[in-house]
Amino acid sequence: MEPNKIVEEIVNRNDNYVKKHNEHYFVHHIAFKHPVITLVSCSDSRVQPNVLIENPIDNMFEIENIGNQISTCDWTFQRIYC
Incomplete structure (x- = not known):
């Protein structure tokens, strides 16, 4: 797999992860x-x-x-x- 495709896949997976969780989920993990x-x-x-x-x-x-x-x-x- 080409390096730019690998980075694109990582960014896409991260975006999907963020979309699946609401803001409270992330705030909780930042604070505690x-x-x-x-x-x-x-x-x-x-x-x-x-x-x-x-x-x-x-x-x-x-x-x-x-x-x-x-x-x-x-x-x-x-x-x-x-």
């Missing part, structure tokens, strides 16, 4: 963040959070990297839990 879990997973494109949780928005915080590794020195980890 209450993820239930933090998922540490591989940045592999075959790993998709929707498999675990139907709607991961505001339910899951994701940390993706090579090899599912996390360290307490990791700035992402510290920002969440420290």
Whole structure:
């Protein structure tokens, strides 16, 4: 697929997503963040959070990297839990 077609597809999918949800839906997610879990997973494109949780928005915080590794020195980890 050509790069401009990929971008066009992403924009179209985003537009469709916005059309399916009212303004309150987005305002709620901007104002509050209450993820239930933090998922540490591989940045592999075959790993998709929707498999675990139907709607991961505001339910899951994701940390993706090579090899599912996390360290307490990791700035992402510290920002969440420290």
